[in-house]
Amino acid sequence: MENNLENLTIGVFAKAAGVNVETIRFYQRKGLLPEPDKPYGSIRRYGAADVTRVRFVKSAQRLGFSLDEIAELLRLDDGTHCEEASSLAEHKLQDVREKMADLARMEAVLSDLVCACHSRQGNVSCPLITSLQGGASVTGSAVP
Template sequence: MTSLGIGALAKRAGVRIDTVRYYERSGLLAPKSRLESGYRRYSEAELTRLRFIRRAQVLGFSLKEIGELLALSKARNVARVKRAAEVKLADVEERIAALVRMR
């Protein structure tokens, strides 16, 4: 199993180290373990989670909504995750329509 330091994790996810720390403080991400020195260690699962957080933000989800999606995903509640995504999609489509009308 690959173990990544915070710098390697941030680089592979295309984010800054302070972004990783912010997500940790927000409860969205946690290191797999810490060394005796206090250094954080992450697995590929945390990298996947970090990439999901970034993609969800790009799609317009707030950090609160992302936290809810992650909690639903952890509970394996696929139907509720799908419903939350559908609601967000409807919201985005409504915003697009409003922008088109503003032309």
């Protein structure tokens, strides 16, 4: 199918791009993908450039870019705006690093709480539930 990506119906286009038809329509409503003209009495047709564009959007989404950020990247796609694209990527990288730090903190607290739950004895209240209710965590501080 890679060799013949011109004159595609929306269903074939969606399959070639690895998405469903509703994703194509959604991207069109969001302005990420142009809607081709519909010849009178016929159906819209898509081509290789459309497939490439949808694959670009999906790749950017997998990297964590929002649809607004992707729209900006698409605006820069002529290859002459590398500095602007790099700036967007640097901001996304900082966001990812901040999320990773947040996740590491969450993992540490949850790990401590799970260990406390497994090591409790008798009819002592559950450390996890107590912590979530605003009590002290096993490390002595409130859960973030």
